[in-house]
Amino acid sequence: MDALDERTIHPAFRGESELVIRRLEKLEEWRAKGIEPYAWRYPRRDVTEEIRRRFQYLEKGQESDYVASLAGRLMALRRHGKACFADLLDGWGKLQLLASVDSLGETGYELFQELDVGDWIGVEGPVFRSRRGELTVRVSEFKLLSKSIRPLPEKWHGLKDIELRYRQRYLDLLVNPEVKQKLLVRAKTVKEIRRFLDQRGFLEVETPMLHPIPGGAAARPFVTYHQALGENLYLRIAPELYLKRCLVGGLEKVYEINRNFRNEGISYKHNPEFTMLEFYWAYVDYLDLAAFLEEMLVEVVKGVKGNTSFTYQGSELDLSPPWRRVTLLEAVSDAVGEELDSTTPPVRWKELAEKRGITVEEGWGPGKIATELFEKLVEPEIWDPTLVMDYPREVSPLARAHRSDRFLAERFELIVAGREIANAFSELIDPIDQRIRFEEQARMRERGDAEAHAVDYDFLRALEYGMPPAGGLGLGIDRLVMLLTDSHSIREVILFPHLRPEG
RNA sequence: GCGCCCGUAGCUCAAUUUGGCAGAGCAGGGGACUCUUAAUCCCAAGGUUGAAGGUUCGAGUCCUUCCGGGCGCACCA
Secondary structure: OOOOOOOOOOHHHOOOOHHHHHHHHHHHHHHHOOOOOEOOOOOOOOOHHHHHHHOOOOOOOOEEEEEEEEEEEEEEEEEEOOEEEEEEEEOOEEEEEEEEHHHHHHHHHHHHOOOOOOOEEEEEEEEEEOOOOOEEEEOOEEEEEEOOOOOOOOOOOOOOOHHHHHHOHHHHHHHOHHHHHHHHHHHHHHHHHHHHHHHOOOEEOOOOOEEOOOOOOOOOOOEEEEOOOOEEEEEOOOOHHHHHHHHHOOOOEEEEEEEEEOOOOOEOOEOOEEEEEEEEEEOOOHHHHHHHHHHHHHHHHHHHHOOOEEEEOOEEEEOOOOOEEEEHHHHHHHHHOOOOOOOOOHHHHHHHHHHOOOOOOOOOOHHHHHHHHHHHHHHHHOOOOEEEEOOEHHHOOOEOEEOOEEEEEOEEEEEEOOEEEEEEEEEOOOHHHHHHHHHHHHHHHHOOOOOOOOOOHHHHHHHHHOOOOEEEEEEEHHHHHHHHOOOOOHHHOOOOOOOOOOO
16 A cells, blocks of 8 residues: 555644554555454453453463454554564453464564554454463454554653643543552442442432532632623532532432532642532531541441551551541640630730731631631641641631630541641531621622632521521532542642643 | 742653753564563664744753643632
């Protein structure tokens, strides 16, 4: 077959590398032989993992009379003249193939030699163990299922370029096995969480992603526009206010595992869209939730990893309960070396913060400053799972005030390896109090705080009908999976993390 | 948003320190080879060094701007 020239190459491929051009030629060669290089179907009967398990017993050089039928992608070709070893990768793993003149005949073997690494094929043939001990299928028949016209990344070094790994995640998945491993851990984690909650009578619900008023968290939202209604909508920053409406409606235990969107910076622990679990449970408070979270995480982590201690980024992490508990004020007091409590005057808070290089912005009360001090001085230093109890009420507009200290809210966060994994509170169910908190937030918004909570009057009306006392908890799925997969970056556990559009 | 670093063949990397002919392995092409598994051996080929401009006799290398990315900080979960 003549080389393709400029006229016969599809315009899309002009300027492509010789490797691509060569493969386009091969594509035409298959067609010239009357073989369609993109098959409709292949009735494969076996998968590699199952074959591997079934024929474990074969001795070196021994051949079974079972004719395997496999399909997958060719990942390597080792040609030896009249015989050729190949690696076939399917969804379960790799298995070696041996094609030879003996098994395929002259014509068949010649055709096999036309295959490239990356091509999808179906094969049939008896299973045997090679002299070197590798379980192998002796190819007696094969079929090209899909021709690959772009070369795969190099087999030994693989794909290292981080940008390419994320942009072309399918290649990353193909050549870097740990990528798939991490996805499996992620899927298993979510499944275990669902199982845990389902078993305890929680109902999984789906609440809106498009919100007329973004609420449930302090964050800048993404704005979008509804043509027919002629109004702005916001991609949700949290499902909280809708899940609480469910409790007003009489659902006593609800949860949702879904995406939240926050229009903020991107970092190793932040992606603009991320997955959260939120659950709400009638008649319990934040102390019940703390115990429940311990139980849940232990069961989930055991289910996924087999035990509760493992290595994260080179250090040992042990999630077995009971976890250390410390109040936020205690932690901050320790960090600054001075007893601080809800009676500490605002000026003192301000002095302490400024001494630590924290710029105190207008409108920050002692609660906000205490939280800032905590996040700056304490949180990054926490390694072992720690329940930080009793956040200031000022920074918790949806949480119930603490029963014995109005400066505080009944709220805790679970901190592991320097980052927040979960956030929970006794929910604020008093509609009057909630209205006051919203109004405080609205004043902050007016002062220019784009992350302050917007007033949601429909939510207030729901509360006015009566919401049962309840505890609610949010857990960052991505961050939990980061811990379980020993991933430094959140992008490692998100299949297609956000990148700028390709230039 | 700010700071530091990076961008060389399809992939993984040299050459940058001190400006002086852009190189290797893998992949691809030709040849040899029926038990290899990073197969091996021989031969040939493969490049707008992210883009544009500048300095210079000469720029992958130095300077400026832009594009893309990584890391750190800030914001946040």
